[in-house]
Amino acid sequence: MLVICHYGEIALKGDNRKFFEEKLVENIKKSLQQNRVLFNYVKRISGRILVELKQEEEGEKLLPQSKEFNSLQEKVKNALQKVFGITYFVFAQEVYPSTSSGQDPSTSSGQDIECLKDKAIEILKKETFSSFKVETKRGNKNFALTSQQINEQLGEEILNKISSMRNSADRLNCVKVDLHNPDIILYIEIAEKYAFLYTKKFAGPGGLPLGVSGKAVSLISGGIDSPVASYLMMKRGVENIFVHFYSNQQGYEQSLEKVRDILRVLKKYQEKIKVYFVPLLDIQKEIVLKTKADFRVVLYRRVMFLIANEIAEQEKAKALITGESVGQVASQTLDNMLAIEDAVSLPVLRPLSGWDKQEIMDLAKKIGTYEISILPHLDCCSMFVPEHPATKANLKDVKKEEKKLKLKKLIKNALKQSKIEII
């Protein structure tokens, strides 16, 4: 069985194209392997990625529409719907029409169109429909017929053959062409050596192949927002390295397990997940002891950013990612974002900054993290926090408070005690 993956052309133009395509091939292979789908090859051909699946089980070819065949298709869908960069994919049948180059076009076009016709009938006779349309894309301009000519000739063949296969006396059973609202579309793609035929397109997630945009460190809490932010940056090709801060006191192990569970879901989109678990209790205690209560939230968060920045440097990552959304909570006013971001040199990506909570929750449900995120957990950020934290932190005042802390030493210790895990 053949699968053709299509990707967004615009982003892939220019010198980067080969690099993008190779990454996409690599990611498709990983996702198929992760979903236990066997394949013979995954390769680039003229603007698409072609996958040939292994569908023989114990030497026997799977029959189309059989239970095993359908379950294989489901596994493939599951895998490819999570590979960023794919705009859509199809299960196709292939024929190998010879092209007109070097041959007499009048004879070769006859041959070419004949094998397309046979395949078209073979595919459509299994389908139930009363109206149809043929849509041809001719990537190979050497092919003897234009797209329009192919559409017309195949259309006529389908009208004649399918109608005569059905009981033509029964008028309801007659087939007709409908260009605007057909029951079924037969797609034809004429590539270099092959022509592909199919009737259904499946949406991929879009975006860019994971890894083409470099690495960033994602601050992941146990909440709803941060996994969604990570997902969105993965979708733009950014490989995420995760950092989670926890208060190392009773019950924390359960909260770490919750974060691992969230990361196991994200692993479906990014095959290798590396996470730093960083204990924050000592730093929090010091902040509580030495600084004014009003500044705690901003100071905690500056420390988190500083540690994440340090990890990013170790990992050669070029940005930080957070799930912040403007105005959602006290620490996410523009004033506070400014006071927090000032602590670090790397750009902070906040893909959710303009999103409503409902929009974030909807996407969390779609990607599969929501149900885990809503389970209760210890939130280290809300510990020792005053009921009404400052929403307009003044940077000068924040820095003055921060000077009371032995930050360098505290951060060094926290990093020393942190644990790295590969999920």
Ligand code: ATP
């Ligand atoms: P979330 O739903 O992701 O927890 P939130 O709306 O609860 O977000 P905050 O708790 O203010 O908001 O956190 C804002 C962002 O800061 C989070 O999206 C995440 O990127 C980061 N963050 C918060 N807590 C932690 C933590 N314990 N470890 C790592 N990052 C965190």
Ligand code: MG
């Ligand atoms: Mg949170």
